[in-house]
Amino acid sequence: MLPGSIQITGETLSGAEIKDICDSLKENSVRLLSIRGCQLSDRDFGRVCRGVAESHSLAQLNMNLGVVSTINRTKHLADALKTNRSIQTLFLHGSPLLDAGLVTLNTALSTHPSLVSLDLGDCMLGDEALRLICAMLPPDGAKSGLRELTLSANPSITTKGWARLAIAVAHSSQLRVLNLDYNPLGDQIAGMLAVAVASSRTLEVLDLEGTGLSNQSAQVFLEMVENYPTCLRVLVLAENAISPELQQQISDLLSEGEEDDDKEGEARGSAAIPTREKTSWIPHSNSHPQMVLLTSGLGESLLAETEM
Numbered sequence: 001m002l003p004g005s006i007q008i009t010g011e012t013l014s015g016a017e018i019k020d021i022c023d024s025l026k027e028n029s030v031r032l033l034s035i036r037g038c039q040l041s042d043r044d045f046g047r048v049c050r051g052v053a054e055s056h057s058l059a060q061l062n063m064n065l066g067v068v069s070t071i072n073r074t075k076h077l078a079d080a081l082k083t084n085r086s087i088q089t090l091f092l093h094g095s096p097l098l099d100a101g102l103v104t105l106n107t108a109l110s111t112h113p114s115l116v117s118l119d120l121g122d123c124m125l126g127d128e129a130l131r132l133i134c135a136m137l138p139p140d141g142a143k144s145g146l147r148e149l150t151l152s153a154n155p156s157i158t159t160k161g162w163a164r165l166a167i168a169v170a171h172s173s174q175l176r177v178l179n180l181d182y183n184p185l186g187d188q189i190a191g192m193l194a195v196a197v198a199s200s201r202t203l204e205v206l207d208l209e210g211t212g213l214s215n216q217s218a219q220v221f222l223e224m225v226e227n228y229p230t231c232l233r234v235l236v237l238a239e240n241a242i243s244p245e246l247q248q249q250i251s252d253l254l255s256e257g258e259e260d261d262d263k264e265g266e267a268r269g270s271a272a273i274p275t276r277e278k279t280s281w282i283p284h285s286n287s288h289p290q291m292v293l294l295t296s297g298l299g300e301s302l303l304a305e306t307e308m
Helices: 015-026 042-054 071-083 098-111 127-134 159-171 186-199 215-227 244-268
Strands: 004-007 030-034 060-062 089-091 117-119 148-150 177-179 205-207 234-236 281-283 291-293
Touching: 015 030, 015 042, 042 071, 071 098, 098 127, 127 159, 159 186, 186 215, 215 244, 234 244
Parallel strands: 004 030, 030 060, 060 089, 089 117, 117 148, 148 177, 177 205, 205 234
Antiparallel strands: 281 291
């Protein structure tokens, strides 16, 4: 029997439910476990983490919305991740980790052999945490690293921290999706990110929704996509003080770039090196022309759960 999924949201989990979850993990019958927003005792949280440690089938773990609520729980999760070898995607969105929590998780995250997608949005992170995260974006020729990273809504990160991230993104050999929405970035940091995007040989999706940008930032990105070859395919600029005209121009240029890649791939034929895997897109909203990534390069959605 193929591994299935357990998805529970916002419930108080009983001891019997925890036992069922742990048994399924130990039997390797679960590929996706989501207990987002659920209430459970510290003892039961430890039991779940032990099940995670023993599972060889679990590919996606969702503990969004405060499930990892204390440093003690963070330690239990870190211990589980040090033993687990199968998790590819980890959601911790809305967990009050702080920098201390990232310090606790760092070794487990940075040495995990399968982890490629990490959501640390709204985790109250600062510059020290971001420094550790940047080490998970190794440069060319280094160890494997993250392909999808979400850092939405972490307003305590300073300009220095974002500058460090921009450098890491510019040199990362694997990062394809970066979500920075709802951080107070402003035009100065957006300029740094534009340089990083222009330098990156892998980044395809950058989400800057609601980050305090103006037409100044949009003009920089427009000139970048007009004049320099990049891998960028999607730039989300909704909920910023940017004119619809500039947004449309950027969107049109990115679409043209993707069409050119399609033609080049067809011209090279089957003997050529495969082009990057194609993704599925939907409009971000009726009023904005940006697009939202739905699938990842692993052949199925890593960030499949769009509801945070």
